[in-house]
Amino acid sequence: MKRAKKKIFRDYILEKGLKSTRQRDVILETFLSSERHMSIEELYLKLRAKHPNIGYATVYRSLKLFAESGIAREMQFGDGQTRYEHVEEGEHHDHLVCTRCGTILEFENETIEQLQTDVAASHDFLIQTHKLELYGLCAKCRK
Amino acid sequence: MKRAKKKIFRDYILEKGLKSTRQRDVILETFLSSERHMSIEELYLKLRAKHPNIGYATVYRSLKLFAESGIAREMQFGDGQTRYEHVEEGEHHDHLVCTRCGTILEFENETIEQLQTDVAASHDFLIQTHKLELYGLCAKCRK
């Protein structure tokens, strides 16, 4: 799976006439072996531990590239920081965001998706993407 | 309705030991008689027309206060600007956001709300708020 994503990215780079670099390899490896929903700051700090010479800007640029290539997705959860999550092909999920501890859980609900399509249709609206987030307290924090 | 919101705000101000000022009155009046989903920039420009001496910071501060008092709600639609919408008591709606012209339509769907509650329950999660946005092309723009 990690291998597959690396291939997708390699192919994307090639197709666009871009170059494969040491930095991108390191950032990709670190991103892929990190938990989902990492903020750029978090990823940058994690990277710095082993690669103190990698610049902030490079991390931003690489993540943007990962998103373009289709292996990552940009997300905003209202805390003012952009997070990137791993993209699994053909899968879409929504989020439960704990407002106390920041934990992000994922869920899928086919019925909700279908109802969204219905709503859009009734407004003659063509859906490109959607965002559904439930904010509140996770099991741990509500005790 | 406008009257009711002004009262809610007045009560909030009082309860918190804050002060009622000319600026807040003007900003509130302008906010209430504006369309929903105004960005701060838009509101500020509208205000300036009649009150050129009101500062940017005061508009920001007032809107934050409106949100705290419960008569307004902060919203992010991914265009990098915070928008404030009017809160009608006991009503919750979601949004259709046109990615081309920026139009924001509202809709309500009780079934989706119910399914959200079910999802949350199955994760032992306590919902405080939620956000559902469908991004795409509105009827006008999809032609």
Next chain:
DNA sequence: TGTAAAGTGAAAATCACTTTCAACAAGGGG
């Protein structure tokens, strides 16, 4: 009215990115 506490506006500061730019690497040729 006096005055303590809150509010205001202008400007500076902050925050999360983005861009700039000079120095460096990649990946083809030749």
Next chain:
DNA sequence: CCCCTTGTTGAAAGTGATTTTCACTTTACA
């Protein structure tokens, strides 16, 4: 291999939205 065109990088400066600071008002109540 070496060249050389073109993309890449890191540091630092720049952005744009929002916040904070601060000296100066205003407000509300004693």
